[in-house]
Amino acid sequence: MRRIIATIALLGMSLFVMLAPTPASAASDVEVTSATLVAQGVALDVSLTLTCQAGLSGGTELIIRQRSGNRVAYASGWGPAYCTGEPQIVTGRAWVEGGGLILKPGLALISGGFELCGEAGCAYPRFEQTFRITR
Known part of the structure; x- marks a missing residue:
């Protein structure tokens, strides 16, 4: 019984060490600051405030x-980042993805994540925010 408990404790400590943030990921912060319709709702320009190493x-x-209505309009894209x-x-x-639905002014869920790499490693900050789309 002691051997099983000791093994579980060692595995838990090993997992903790492997999942600890690297110095590159320790100080990253993201916030959506604007979301503006493009081409009458076919696209959306999103501005994020990013603080990273x-x-x-x-x-x-x-x-x-x-x-x-009773459906969900969906859009995806990307943007470059330099810290x-x-x-x-x-x-x-x-x-906007297929299906014929366009984005409109109003509330939307804006989410995503970054992949930021340098000599010290990589950071992967994620964000999810309800935000009001404007024209």
């Missing part, structure tokens, strides 16, 4: 979902 670069994936250590604006464009 200087020297990291990469991009962000964008996913937008908005209720449209300076200070808050900065990252802008990406998401395009």
Whole structure:
């Protein structure tokens, strides 16, 4: 019984060490700051305020979902990112997927994640925010 408990404890500690954040991922913060319709709702320009470790670069994936009657309009896209250590604006464009539904002014769920890499490793900050789309 002691051997089983000791084994479980060691496995748990090993998992904790493997999942601990790397220095590159320790200080990343993301917030949606604007979402503007493009081409009458066929696309959406999304601006994010990003704070991350200087020297990291990469991009962000964008996913937008908005209720449209009893269906959901869906858009996805990306944008490039370069970290300076200070808050900065990252802008990406998401395009509406098939199905004929366009995005409209109003509330939408904007989510996604970054892949930011440098010499010290990579950071993968994620975000999800309800935000009001404007024209």
